[in-house]
Amino acid sequence: MKKVVKVGMACLLAASMFGCSSSKGEENTKVITIGTSPDYAPYESLDTDGNIVGFDADMVAKFEEYLNEDSDVTYTLEFKQMDFDNIITQIQGDQIDVGISGFSYDPQREVEWSEPYLGSSQVAVLPADSDIKSLADLEGKSVAVQTGSTGEKAAQEIKDANISGLKSVQDIMNALAAHQYDAAIVDGGVAKNYVDNADFIMLDEALLDEQNFIIAKKGNTEIIDLMNKCIEKFLASQDYQDLCSKYSLSPVVTE
Structure with missing residues (x-):
């Protein structure tokens, strides 16, 4: 329950x-x-x-x-x-x-x-040791998103991306920390919280600006x-x- x-x-x-x-x-x-x-x-x-x-x-x-x-x-x-x-x-x-x-x-x-x-946005979060430097570098990479989120749609604009949907952002970030994915697409405020408190980085350019x-x-x-x-x-x-x-x-x- x-x-x-x-x-x-x-x-x-x-x-x-x-x-x-x-x-x-x-x-x-x-x-x-x-x-x-x-x-x-x-x-x-x-x-x-x-x-x-x-x-x-x-x-x-x-x-x-x-x-x-x-x-x-x-x-x-x-x-x-x-x-x-x-x-x-x-x-x-x-x-x-x-x-x-x-x-x-x-x-x-x-x-x-x-x-x-x-105000909001959808951004890419990466493991701290990632060599991905731009949105263009996400082409063909494995990307985790939250099922049902607008981040899922934003990720579909990444050329040849291998997209996996998970129910929980916590599960997404745990999997990203374990290098099960190359990147995660999440809300900008959520991304900043993880970058400030764990071993992640984020790309400056947003995939999607939102509210x-x-x-x-x-x-x-x-x-x-x-x-x-x-x-x-x-x-x-x-x-x-x-x-x-x-x-x-x-x-x-x-x-």
């Missing part, structure tokens, strides 16, 4: 889906469930106690504060841990309300998209509107700038 991690408020007896509510005195309570794959530091990972931590966890904590300001509804936001490539399936099956797990835009994903909340979004079931504009209100407030706050600096992630570029 996947572990459920709650953010912020105490455990409520409310139902597990957004829109289902129960009475707490005269106050309604609503639980918003969030699918995430906590193998994606610095966005989300597990600490030694099994709690989900990282930029997205801190962001969600702020969202819970925003939703409960001057509201007659008490909101609780819960993380549900699962494989990345299962999140959209769980959303479409009404098992969770939203996905927050470093999602970048892909028109083939049949979901509702929020406004962007971070990160929250996703929900196609047609569920109500929950996306709620998330967008939180994103707007978050992006205008000092907390946003502080968290981008703390986790070395790129603020979203707005017009």
Whole structure:
């Protein structure tokens, strides 16, 4: 059974889906469930106690504060841990309300998209002793990607690359450290985290520039509107700038 991690408020007896509510005195309570794959530091990972931590966890904590300001509804936001490539399936099956797990835009994903909340990119990570110096040098090489990610699509643009899909970024990086692959294509923030903390290097040139979004079931504009209100407030706050600096992630570029 996947572990459920709650953010912020105490455990409520409310139902597990957004829109289902129960009475707490005269106050309604609503639980918003969030699918995430906590193998994606610095966005989300597990600490030694099994709690989900990282930029997205801190962001969600702020969202819970925003939703409960001057509201007659008490909101609780819960993380549900699962494989990345299962999140959209769980959303479409009404098992969770939203996905927050470093999602970048892909028109083939049949979901509702929020406004962007971070800048992102797909980059190549290599063992520290690699002789690969440019994207052109990846031609014909073995490349690991996370199944279902936009990194998987970016890797398909590498000429004659031998691409392998793995479910977990941790598995990808462990295999790369063991020289089972020549390179891995992952999110730029994730890549930097591994380069700073382990024996890896990364190429400066990105394969793909992106942004990160929250996703929900196609047609569920109500929950996306709620998330967008939180994103707007978050992006205008000092907390946003502080968290981008703390986790070395790129603020979203707005017009």
